[in-house]
Amino acid sequence: MRKIFLTWLLACMVTGLVFGQTRLITGVVTDNESVPLEAVTIVIVGSQKKVTTDANGSFRIDASTGQSLRFIYIGAEPLTIPITAESTNLKVKLDIAINKLNEVVVTGYQKERKKDITGAVNVVDVSKIRDIPSGNAVKSLQGRVPGVLITTDGSPTGQATVRIRGIGTLGNNDPLYVIDGVPTKNGLEQLNQNDIESIQVLKDASSATIYGSRAANGVIIITTKKAKKGYSKIDFNASTSIQNYATKLKTLNAEERGRAYWQAAVNDKANPNNNQIYQYDWNNNFNNPVLNSVIFPEYIDAAKTMKAADTYWFDEIAQNSIIQSYDAALSNGGEKGNSLFSLGYYDNKGIVKGSQSQKYTARFNSDYNYLDNKLKIGENFSASYIRNAQIPASDILFASLVQQPVVPVYTVNGGWGGPAAGMTDRQNPVRLIEDNKQNTYNFYRFFGNAYADYQIIPGLNFRTNFGVDYNGSYQRLLKKSYVSGFLADPANQVSNSQTYQGNIIWQNTLNYKITRDKHNLEVLAGQEYIKNISQEFSASRQGLALENIDYAYLNAGTTNTLNGGSGAGNRLLSYFGKVNYSYNDRYIASVTLRRDGSSRFGANNQYGIFPAASIGWRIVVGSSAWRFPVCLLNSNGILFLISSGKGS
Template sequence: MKKKCDLTGSYQGRQKFIWYTRLTILLVLFSFLSASAATDSRFTNLASGVDDSSPVAQEQKFNVKGTVKSQSGEAIPGVTITVKGTNTGIISDVNGNYSLSAPSAKSTLVFSFVGLKTQEIAVNNRTSINVVMEEETIGLEEVVAVGYGTVKKRDLTGSVAQVKSERLENEKPQSVQDVLRGNIAGLSVGFSSLAKGGGDFEIRGDNTLKTSSSPLIVLDGVIYQGGLEDINPSDIETIDVLKDASSSAVYGARAANGVIIITTKKGKQGKPMINVTSSVGVATMATLQDVHDPYDFINWRTDVMKSLNYYNAATNQKLYKFDDPTKLPEGVTEAMWRDGSTGELLDIWLPRLGLLPVEVKNYKAGTPTKWGDLVFQNGLRQDHNLSLSGKKDEVTYYWSLGYNSNEGVIVGDNFKTIRSRINLDAKVTDWLNVGINTQFANRDESAIRAAWGQIVSSSPWGSIYKDDGVTIRISPVDDLGRGAKYPLYDKMYQNRRRVYNTLISNLYAKVTLPLGITYQLNFAPRSEWYEYMNHQSALHEEWAKFGGQANREQSRIYSWQLDHLIKWNKTFNKLHTFDVTLLANAEKYQSWQNSMSTQGFSPTDALGYHNMSAGKSTANSISSNDEYSTGDALMARLFYSYNNKYMVTLSIRRDGYSAFGLRNPRGTFPSAALGWVISDEEFFKNDILTYTKLRLSYGENGNREVGRYDALSSMSIGKYPYQTISGTIYESNQLYVNRMANPNLKWEKGRALNVGLDYGLWGGKIDGSIEYYKMNTLDLLVDRKLPDLLGFSSVATNLGELENNGFEFTVNARVLNRENFKWQSSLNIAYNKNKIVHLYGDMVDVKDAQGNVIGQKEGDDTANRWFIGHPISQIWEPKILGVWQKGEEVEAAKYGQYPGDFRLEDVDNSGKINQLDNQFQGQTEPLYRWNLRQEFNIYKNFDLSLSFYSNWGHYGTYNVAKNRDGFPERVNAYVTPYWTPENPTTDYARIYSNEGGAVFNVWRKRSFVRFDNISLAYTVPKSIVQKADISNLKIFATVRNVAYWAPEWKFWDPEQYRNPDDNNNFTNGPSPRTFTVGINLTL
């Protein structure tokens, strides 16, 4: 018999679902009202530890008091003591004492404190209970975030590392990058010398060719797409880094580069806490690469002119003409030196060195200019934060407001931001929690920096002002063609506004269902508003011809994410633990951008971008650009543990993203992980290796970092002139395709294996982990070059394969634990090496020494310097053998060079240096990274920390050794050794050396060790501060970027000097050393 279909029931089911969905959304949107409603006297007052209105309180209360101490006998303030199963609680005072009223003499008290074992103690009619808190064995009960949930460290099966902000609070980190730098094995944190700080992240090496290697950022459980500058470090509670594929696979298509999970602070049980942190500091030059000072400059110009004329037969017999006429070589008379010239000696000599009239005048007057003093400064830094947190009845709250203002070491480099956060959670009923996490940030990046690179070519004998003493010279030597521009000139005639405003929220509702099941709805909208306005004045000598230029740009981004989470956690017979997580996710991104520009203002451009209509109509330009994308995902994860000894984690995620081709919009990403606590086995137990856990994981992740429309054709509008037979010229509009579509474009996919061993020695006095990993990235997203006959230069496609492998070692040690002296140390070491396994699949012939074809191999991409079997950052250039010396003129001449020029290896003995002579010479990315941290507590109230880190085994361009700072007309240069016949060095070329037509760079090892931070803090004794109703007062001082050691690198900072231009300059400026002092006060 067929079962009858109950359409009515189906309809009712749908109506119930709709009703529940509406109810949930309303509860989330009105969480503030719900929170207020929850706050009445019916709930427990945690500050007093008593609930007078509850039925339990009306029964006979049982008072308990006692003292909480450490194993060394010290009182522990701040321990949380709660009555199990209730909200009654109290916090131990400065002397470790507590007193609270328990509901009955049979109650159980729970004692908890960060870093110490949580203890449950039955009252059993006792009125006095003293407790000795024990240290937690290597933090196995600590909780870490693993994506859409948390797990105890003991239960981890993947590779996850955590940083707690409280450990770094004395160092006053200014950014998320500062929190993470040097604290996680395998995590590379970039370096920025700008006032706003920053730097890129990279986990376990570069695993892509075209797209970004930056990891996914998750903020309070929601994928974060904003700038890290908008996150206040003072709001951060913990940061967890998910390094292997099994840990990050729950984020699927966006987790190929790893995941960084940031968890912000929440209110805690007890009375309200008001915290104020305020710090001021100064940024100074950590490294200064000198240019020639005024009088050394004259000696250098003498050598410049001698070097330029040394190999010129017409002039090399009279090189003495460039010598100081008061210090002529033996045998040279003044008449010989004059060589027919008349007039004052300085008026003859200085122009021979290339000095212009302004320089000659200032030299004779003895009035040089120190250009560095105009562009470098000691930058003031301020950071002030206020927060209010706590738990009132069933409402947990955290609110913060922060102001940050930083000046860099370059004049004009200024960054300001105001940031605020609200985290609220309210327990409305026994089965419903609602909450909101909201972050607002206003970022001002309007400041314009001085063109500090101009000092390299600014003559120390140039002038700031013209002869009237008021008007600024655009060129210090009145010759832009041969000299520099005044470093502040552009800044003087430019007005800019660049402001970002961002608002990010996560509204959630959590419903507790029967059988241990919970359902959570997250809705996370994000809005960003951006304004950019710029005016270049017509009063500027170079810009005057445009009659003033101005442009305005405004953009808005709005995106949202919606998560439906179902979780189930259950333990059977105290042996079998199951934890299940199910996710359905949807997202949407939209952006709108409008811009306009004009020039030729009339009658004046004084109002600049405030009066765009005053620009010439024919010069007006208006453009817009809108973007749109959507995505969705389904995910399931299962964790199973037997007796907390054997563990398995399985997960699978399926993603969809609108940017991929029509044939491959979705990808599936599975993972599996195993864990075995070997030390719990009877056969393994011993007193030395007290904890050992083996972990094994394998998983797949995706990378979707492509342009939103890369898979589609793009069309452009243009005008095309044509001429008729009669000679008339017309202009027609045309619409043409400028990008080839690829409907087969799909996900870049990573497959990773991780083997880990966690260990603990002597009961946790020493602990750490050892990791080995191997990751292959397939179907790389690249732009494939196309033949010209197709009409397109390239097409976005999937080709090639990369491999990253390496190991990580971490050790933490409690070196000493005395009453008045504690010492903790941590060290982590990481090794990573990648190689290209496949590229485009094009096969080329392999030939022997005689030119005979002996086989085939996959071809390399020499244009991008990508080679099969070699690292992405492989150096492939002619090899420098040294410097041609005197006596080698004939051999050097074969290559168009002279003694003093760099000598390159002619591999094929062709008599010329070209691409056939290129050789592999190391790589630009470090092979090894290590971090060392030392922490001391002295006489209980003093805390001292020192941190070091190092990058080792890589090279950087060191073209300053060529001594070719542009053209001979440049009037200054960095102070660098150079070859002369009297100083025949083999590491540096002569001034304005000849490269012989070859294209090459000078490479030097960029390995370094950095003393990154030293911090000292003093905690004022509570017996003093409590008299002023202050819970805690700490005074701290810190120095960041203390010093570095780079044995083979002698030019600026080896970490900062990454992408120099042709003149050995770099964009961000010199690295700062910051000195900071501040207070941390809690009421």
């Protein structure tokens, strides 16, 4: 037995030595082109031990099996490698960011390499926001784009306010959105976030001038997904998440509020028992007021319908928010073309009871090549439907913080509790939820474009693009009569409102690219026509016999008939051009000119001209073993705003 025990003990000691021993790890670090990298920092994760590579990219470090090495280098993506029993002579390749400068991004009627852009353009890494469930893709950009401020109201509807480099006008400060080449002033809340392939933000006049008078507040360009050549696949994504308040504001309970009223009266040298709700057992010991207890009445109202309570109103209106998202996509990519079809569903039950937003989306796009790949014809269309509960969430939250805790939610007869004599006129937040939860706002949108791109000669392409953006909304609201304490409204009302807005866009562009030795030249010339129409109608009636949303139609009302409506329309005709030039991939210049003619301008001054110019000097610092780009830029341009509302 003793021999067995000693054998087991020896085995454990040997095993511990094997797994715990430190050994020398060597290796070489290179870039994607196998060029050795000098001054790469290698750190053992979880420790302070680190080394750097020499001029040949070589390194030596003592590490143990089970530990991890992290490689850090300026201009490269950090890389972490675990140490295994086989790890001896490592060959590590780092993804240098300079290679990403060759990526092509959309900057306005054309595509450019990142390194050739001279304006203030931010490219968003969409892969980092796809896993963030949101009813509006813009909300996922919070804190990810310098100079862009995004604020939300916290509601499940997905509404967001976007400000690019601050506020530039007393009117509308919303940016212009360009989705697959079609400009719109509507935001991204109608899009399925998982349909987005790329997002670019144009922040200065030099980059945004190509869009003219509509781009004074900046431009956000969105490109949606397409099928990949040579791949046919089905994608399905599903997610469920829960949200809640990060912190709950602690309000005074009934006892604490009563003590606060007593202290206020004492401070004013008044009699605390003059309070219409609270009474106090207190005495004055040598001019030192002492409160013994707070005395609550059985009922807080003269009619004896509301018993004194200790209501924590915040808990009465708050709930866990459950967010569900489902989307599926079928894509097919071939030699001659590709197609993609996707469906999406998003449901957000808000953190205020009764609040909810549901979104249904569908998208189809395809493109096919003809005439030996000289002609490409394609389209990209989407449809969306949104249904939002119309409860006054902000009013409900405010009421939950200011309503007195001594007020009960319900009366003894099952009616609504509310303020009594001596209290301020604060609403019962639970009543606000229950009396409005049947009301909904319905929004639908059809959006898309069809295009043709033809190569006239090598380097010279003509593109025509026809887009449409049609949306409408409908809501029917029932306002119920109520009694809540001394607050009351005996009149009920049904109100209907309906709006629709349509844009048609027609764009034609010529794009010419030529490269000679170290010279690169690109010339863009184009024309754009936009027509916008909108109409709205609203009506209301009071005197409903039944306070039920299923019967609450205008014909059911008998008194106070109101109705109204309006319509508007405008047109925009534009001509634009842009010249990009670079020499030896180091010296860059860009000139843009756009002429907008708008029916919104005065009759004697219907055209505006918007010029912009920018220059850049790209400096590559370091030797072949250590390279990092620095680009000095200067840009100037002129923009002013003509749009004061939705539409273009």
